[in-house]
Amino acid sequence: MDTNGQSNKISNLLDIATKLYDIELKRHNDASHPLNVLIFLVDNGFQKHKSLKSINQSILDSYFQNGFTILMNIPIAFGGTGENVKTWILCDLPILTYISIKLNNDKLLPVHKKIIKNISILMDENGWRCKNCGNIGKFRGPGKKDDECPLASLNVLRLLSLTKSNEYLDEKEKAIETLLLLWKERKKRRPYLFAMGTDFCKLKYPLIWYDILNVVNALSYFQSAVNRKEFIEMLKIINQKVKQNGYKPESVYQFWKEFDFGQKKTDSEYIKNTIESIQDRIDRLTTST
Numbered sequence: 077m078d079t080n081g082q083s084n085k086i087s088n089l090l091d092i093a094t095k096l097y098d099i100e101l102k103r104h105n106d107a108s109h110p111l112n113v114l115i116f117l118v119d120n121g122f123q124k125h126k127s128l129k130s131i132n133q134s135i136l137d138s139y140f141q142n143g144f145t146i147l148m149n150i151p152i153a154f155g156g157t158g159e160n161v162k163t164w165i166l167c168d169l170p171i172l173t174y175i176s177i178k179l180n181n182d183k184l185l186p187v188h189k190k191i192i193k194n195i196s197i198l199m200d201e202n203g204w205r206c207k208n209c210g211n212i213g214k215f216r217g218p219g220k221k222d223d224e225c226p227l228a229s230l231n232v233l234r235l236l237s238l239t240k241s242n243e244y245l246d247e248k249e250k251a252i253e254t255l256l257l258l259w260k261e262r263k264k265r266r267p268y269l270f271a272m273g274t275d276f277c278k279l280k281y282p283l284i285w286y287d288i289l290n291v292v293n294a295l296s297y298f299q300s301a302v303n304r305k306e307f308i309e310m311l312k313i314i315n316q317k318v319k320q321n322g323y324k325p326e327s328v329y330q331f332w333k334e335f336d337f338g339q340k341k342t343d344s345e346y347i348k349n350t351i352e353s354i355q356d357r358i359d360r361l362t363t364s365t
Contacts, residue, residue, distance in 0.1 A: 082335075085334050085335065086117075086122065089113050089116065089117060090117070090122070090125060090127045090128065091127075092108070092110050092113045093110050093113050093114050093117060093127075093128060093131055094110075094127060094128075094130070094131060095110050096110040096111065096114065096131055096134060096135070096146070097134055097138070097146070097147055097162075098110075098147075099147070100147045100148055100149040100160050101146050101147065101148045101149075101168070102148075102149060104167055104168060104227065104285075105284065105285045107282075107284060107329035107330075107331040107332060108329075108331040111146060111168065111171065111172070111175075112282070112284040114128075114131070114175050115171065115174075115175065115282060115283065115284050116282040116284075118174075118175055118178035118179060119178075119282065119283065120346070123178045123179050123181070124181070128179055129179075131179065132175075132176055132179035132180060135172060135175065135176045135179075136176065136185075136187065138162060138172075139187060140162065140163075140164075140209060141164075141209035141210065141211075142190070142191065142194035142209070143164040143169045143172075143173075143191050143194060143195075143209060144164060144169065144172040144173060144176060144191065145162040145163050145164045145172075145209070146162065146163070146164065146168055146172060147160055147161070147162055148160070148161060148162075148163050148165070148212065149161070150212055150213065150215045152213070154215055155213050155214040155215035155216065156212050156213045156215045157212060157213045161211055161212060163208060163209055163211050163212045164208060164209050165206065165207070165208045165212075165215075165217075165228075166195075166198060166204055166205070166206060166207045166208065166225065166228040166232075167206070167225060167227040167228040167231055168231075169191070169195065169231075170195060170228070170231040170232045170234065170235040171231050171234070171235070173188055173191050173192070173195075173235055174231070174234055174235045174238065176188065177235075177238050178238075182238060184238070184239070192235065192236070192239070192244065195232060195235070195247075196244060196246075196247045199246075199247060199250055200222075200224070202222075202223075202224040202254060203224035203225070203228075203229040203250060203251065203253075203254030204224065204225055204228040204229045204232050204251075204254075205221070205222070205223065205224055205225055205228070206219060206223075206225045206228065206268065217268050218268055218269050219267050219268035219269070220267070223267035223268060224254055224258075224267055225267070225268050225270075226254075226255070226258055226267060226268060226270040226286050227268070227270065227285075227286045229251050229254040229255060229258075230251075230255060230286060230290065230291060230294055232247070232251050233248070233251035233252065233255065233294045233295070233298075234294045236248050236251065237294065237297040237298075248298060248300075249300065252295060252298055252300060252301045252304075255291055255294075255295060256295075256301070256304055256306040256307065257306075258270075258272060259272055259291075259306045259309070259310060260306050262276075270286050272288075275287075275327065276288055277313055277317075278326035278327040279314070279317055279323075279324075279325055279326045279327070279347055280325055280326065280327040280328065280329070280337070281325065281332075281337035281344060281346050281347050281350065282332070282337070282346070283350070287327075288310055288313060288314060289314065289347070289350060289351075291310065292307070292310050292311055292314060292354060293350060293353075293354055295307050296354045296357045296358055296361075297357060298361075299361045299364075302357075302358045302361050302362065303362070311354075311358075314351060314354075318351065322343045323343040323344050323345075323347045323348040323351070324340055324341070324342065324343055324344065324347075325337045325338070325339070325340055325344055325347060326340065328340060
């Protein structure tokens with residue numbers, strides 16, 4: 077996708093990505109943060125760029141308390157310390173690990189496997205709850221202690237999509253069940269304020285937040301998910317939107333306004349390619365049964 081018109085934009089993103097440990101993460105849906113810029117880069121084939129090699133080493137060097145950390149500042153009012161600290165929360169830990177594996181050409185190092193093992197130990201009966209490595213005060217997000225965190229469970233599934241099909245089977249099924257149940261109960265529940273209503277169903281890119289395209293994309297890697305009623309319902313919504321409005325984004329991040337998914341007037345090749353990739357995976361999974 078790196079056309080001549082986008083080369084400068086990608087170069088700017090690469091520069092931002094190198095600042096991963098220089099800018100504190102204040103909210104996980106900050107589209108301009110290096111963490112979310114890296115998600116875009118590794119999802120679109122830029123992980124082999126030479127400027128990103130040092131980034132992966134920085135991620136590997138950040139290992140602490142069974143996980144990769146990121147610089148974070150959680151206000152005292154929200155239960156944090158109000159200070160910059162390298163830490164991990166269970167919604168960003170899988171993504172940091174996902175990025176590191178992608179930067180390692182999709183190959184899992186022993187440290188990646190160790191982190192996935194730790195994540196599996198943190199699995200609860202309803203998925204993955206808001207937990208952290210223990211150095212950020214009493215913060216646990218805006219939800220009940222026993223609620224599953226939709227974003228954490230989604231990001232765990234994204235991470236597990238990089239593992240072999242016969243590995244972490246219980247964890248994969250738990251993540252799938254959690255996401256599908258959240259959709260099924262969407263009119264009754266919104267754990268950690270993650271509703272699955274009108275805004276959730278808007279097409280948007282990149283895949284950095286809890287929305288329909290991100291959820292369906294993650295689920296589409298797994299045969300046990302794609303034939304489920306809840307998955308089919310979400311996919312139908314996506315396809316109906318495409319039929320009615322093409323591949324135009326319905327919600328945009330201003331940070332990405334220079335890209336085709338950062339405006340609402342024309343089709344986005346990134347969204348189109350994502351949806352076509354989802355359908356390709358579904359076709360392969362359903363024809364292999």
